[in-house]
Amino acid sequence: MSNGHFGKYGGRYLPEMLIPTLEQLEKTYESAKKDQKFQKEFNNLLKNFAGRPTPLVFAQNLTEKLGGAKIYLKNEGLNHTGAHKITHCIGQALIAKRMGKTRLIAETGAGQHGVATATVAAKFGFSCTIYMGAVDIARQRPNVFLMEQLGAKVVPVLTGSQTLKDAVNAALKDLIENVNDTHYVIGSVLGPHPYPTMNRDFQKIVGQEIKKQTKEFENKLPDYVIACVGGGSNAMGAFYNFLNKKSVQLIGVEAGGKGKKIGDHAVRFSGGSVGVVEGYKSYFLQDSDGQLQKTHSISAGLDYPGIGPELAFLHDKKRVEFVSVSDQETLQAVKTLAHLEGIIPALESAHAVAHAIKLAPKLSKEKIIVVNLSGRGDKDLFILAEAFKDKSFYKFLEDFVKI
């Protein structure tokens, strides 16, 4: 790999004015990677601030009900702030400190990455600005409130589709204008080099833990690791450690949304094509002129037209298989996991659960599936209440406003 390329994907397709700051980031990251003190501080924060290691939970009831492969859940939802995102935010905050930056900016879709960034900004004493599409602000108000409580300024993005991709553009523009004091905390394994590599390296601890914990329970490697894929940070984290273990099948689950029509889903591999957007080359949902298309998913975290370049490479190499599940299957998976296992997963992670539910009955009882449960579902309260048509929840909201 050179210059951040994964085969033909990745790279650094940026205006010249951003190159020096990314070269500085790359150099700083390369030196930190080799610095034991840095690694020690990072691991210490993961343990004593974020709450690692997260447990691997045997989903006994679900396994028995489906009657096939054994299902384990890697419960990343037990991380501080509720998802795996905090891991690369801690890593990047330490890198930003090393570069002498005083301000963090980030894009956010559902608000999870924004909350995680605002959290590390508060902890390490950075000022913080979060860009969020106006459409996302309207559907994720609770996270906006949380970010503001953590001291961040949340800026609504009113351009384009007013969602995640537009927030990325707005944050890149902020970075262009404030390169001297600002570090842009990109929230996934995408964007220009070195972000895809750096965030993957921070997240790979997930796969290392899965390997160790599966060994403790079963004394062998898992046969399948399944993760949902928006940009791909939780998937790359879970997969990376198994890439050279041929017996482990890796499955990425994309958002099938409401259907196959353009604008109704976020399935990049079957619906998209190769392009160069937001500084990197990968698969994008775009029209024949290269204009990015609208996407939809019930989970804001998967509602994005691009995908991490290393995943594009692994797709072409057929090392990672990609499938998609619909909004409806996802909602059903939330219900099933809540009833049978006492875990309400984030809607993003529920995509991975939904695929495991389809796969497990087709496999023999000796096979082991690990589902990466990237986040917990608390944040989806309002979306779930709406999807499940919970009238008393709406009554509560109405009454609450009146008080």
Add this chain to the structure above:
Amino acid sequence: MKLMTHVVIGYPSLEETEKIVRTMVKSGVDMIELQIPFSDPLADGPTIMNACEKSLQRGTKIKDAFLLMKKLSLEIKIPLIFMAYYNTVFKYGTKKFCRDAKVAGAYGLIIPDMNIDEENQEHFYVSCKKYNLNNIQVVSPASTDERLRKNAKVESGFVYFTAHQGITGVKDKLSPNLISNLRRVRKNFSVPIAVGFGISKRKHLEAIAPYADIAVIGSAIINEINKSSTENIEQNVRNFIKNILFHNN
């Protein structure tokens, strides 16, 4: 000092773009940048972003851009340049894009996010060279001498220097380091220097005239268009350019 102006193709409409370009030529500009609208224009500020968005909403396609270039280049003698983001070029096919741009009569291409570090992957400069099309490199105040040297190796036509570290848009004052940066660019490049980003006034032109060769005005003219009704767009654009070229303001 020469003047380069800028339009977003299809804004406010394809017919208007054509008229505006003709008006610019008649008003005495020396070259014109025709921007192909893109859904995610990374280096552009709100004015040009909004123009791109409106143009795409009206249904502007790449083939419209090529048709317009062809039509205008047949009757207009000054250089007409395509400005686009790299995905537009890549998705069309880099080689094919360069060939068709040349056939349509373009003088060159300005592709700010096609970075020289990716040439091994893209063969973009090779394609420009093959079809005798100028690839105009964009450099910025943040460019180190090393980066300037690297970009100068593929210089062609002229070099575009962004007057401030930021995105496109109107600014009142020029950056205090502008002159020293222009000297650095001059030292490294042998082609003429164009200066854009935040250039909107006669006094800006006067300040940079001794150190640069071409002034670029983009957002300021789109602001004029936005202020105009359909009937007086051309008149307002003409007056704005005349003011810049001949009067102090």
